[in-house]
Amino acid sequence: MRRSSTFLVLGEVYVVKLSSRGQHGARRMRALNASTRRRWPKGAENDGAWFAGDPAFGGVMVVPGTNNMLFLQPAGWEKYARERAEADPQRQARAEQAGISRLLEKEPNVMIGLGN
Helix, strand or coil: CEEEEEEECCEEEEEEEECCCCCCCCEEEEEEECCCCCCCCCCHHHHCCEEEEECCCEEEEECCCCCCEEEEEECCHHHHHHHHHCCCHHHHHHHHHHCCCCCCCCCCCCCHHHCC
16 A cells, blocks of 8 residues: 655655556555654554545545544646546535645745745
8 A cells, every 4th residue: 555655844745556446547645644643554554444535636544443544635636637627516616625626735835934
């Protein structure tokens, strides 16, 4: 499941493959732990995880039987721009209501607060 990770100010960002039954190819998603922990959740590798959301916009990944939750958005955000733009109004409204209609995981600009 876990493919790679990057350390950012916001936390450890993992890249995971989100596979769906009946669909060809697995989407790569960027995952950020919902808690302040900077580690991969125990049990995810062996027991798998559940995804709730819309793969083109994002969602959450939960490891069953634990309190571990990660926020997810597509690793190639721009790659799915057309799919998001062509999504039906209900799908777009749900993404807006969930707060995932735009790219959320960005590295903050630390230079802003340094008096430049």
